[in-house]
Amino acid sequence: xxxxxxxxxxxxxxxxxxxxxxxxxxxxxxxxxxxxxxxxxxxxxxxxxxxxxxxxxxxxxxxxxxxxxxxxxxxxxxxxxxxxxxxxxxxxxxxxxxxxxxxxxxxxxxxxxxxxxxxxxxxxxxxxxxxxxxxxxxxxxxxxxxxxxxxxxxxxxxxxxxxxxxxxxxxxxxxxxxxxxxxxxxxxxxxxxxxxxxxxxxxxxxxxxxxxxxxxxxxxxxxxxxxxxxxxxxxxxxxxxxxxxxxxxxxxxx
Numbered sequence: 001x002x003x004x005x006x007x008x009x010x011x012x013x014x015x016x017x018x019x020x021x022x023x024x025x026x027x028x029x030x031x032x033x034x035x036x037x038x039x040x041x042x043x044x045x046x047x048x049x050x051x052x053x054x055x056x057x058x059x060x061x062x063x064x065x066x067x068x069x070x071x072x073x074x075x076x077x078x079x080x081x082x083x084x085x086x087x088x089x090x091x092x093x094x095x096x097x098x099x100x101x102x103x104x105x106x107x108x109x110x111x112x113x114x115x116x117x118x119x120x121x122x123x124x125x126x127x128x129x130x131x132x133x134x135x136x137x138x139x140x141x142x143x144x145x146x147x148x149x150x151x152x153x154x155x156x157x158x159x160x161x162x163x164x165x166x167x168x169x170x171x172x173x174x175x176x177x178x179x180x181x182x183x184x185x186x187x188x189x190x191x192x193x194x195x196x197x198x199x200x201x202x203x204x205x206x207x208x209x210x211x212x213x214x215x216x217x218x219x220x221x222x223x224x225x226x227x228x229x230x231x232x233x234x235x236x237x238x239x240x241x242x243x244x245x246x247x248x249x250x251x252x253x254x
Contacts, residue, residue: 020071027162030222031146033059033072034079034160038091038099038147046080046092078225084158084218085232089151097149103196104142108251118248119191122241129182141249145193154215155201157193158232159186162222172224177233181219190217190235191245198242210239 020026036059037045037052045052056073060066080092112132120129147158163184165176181187194217201208220232 020068022162022164029063030162031160033076034146035099037076038097042080042091042094042097049077052077052080075225079222082225082231084220085234086230088156088218088232088234089149094149094151097147099147101145101148101197101200102143103145103193103200104140105196105199105249107141107249110248110251114248115188115191118241118244119187122238122244123187123190123235124178124182127178127182129185129187132185132188141192141196143192143196145196148197151215153213155197155213156215157190157197157217159189159193159217159219160222161186161219164223165221169224169226170228172221172227172229172231174229174233177219177221177224177227177229180221181233181235186219187235190219190237191241193217194237194242195245195249198246210242214239214242 020029033056037055040051040055045055053073056076057066057069060069060072081090083090116132145157146160149156149158161180163180165171165180181190194214198210198214201210201213205213214237217235217237218232219235221227222231224231
């Protein structure tokens, strides 16, 4: 969640949450707000301004931040109606979704180099990114996926990012959002999340086939609601990614 901790100190205008500072605290606040509201139902809140106001007011009051109600309410109403990325549904259109899907799985002993090779081969291939520090990965992999939703029969992951990419929404271009994903090595996160979703669906969904049931992953930048290329980057996911990741974590390859 600590998306902004090493970003440059920029002053943001109202269209990118000017009242909220950069840093992990803001990232956590926005994540918690979306989770709280999502459990009430995005569709229901989008249909009732009064209920939405009550949810935001109660959320801020419990945290002793009543002064944030106007800004968070205005932002959240826009969030509900803004597509997660170009070509993707808006939260207010989601009817099948699950928030904070927890995963836990074993990692057989494997090298960071092998993990890096697998991820780079399948996620934004050919694009430069910082190297991983060489080390061995072992033990339990545990985490939470912000949102899993169903669209057009495919299960897709959405992840919220509060990174500041520039002083205005105009800075949230497709190139800037993709660049942030690579710079921060969120591609590794994408690989792990999709491995977790792949295993979850394989154990729960009759007739599961990653070629038919897995969709793209969306990274939604919460400060870029009015970005020129939408507020999110869509990362294609191939069946080979999850199959290779699964084999890697079972110690069968790499």
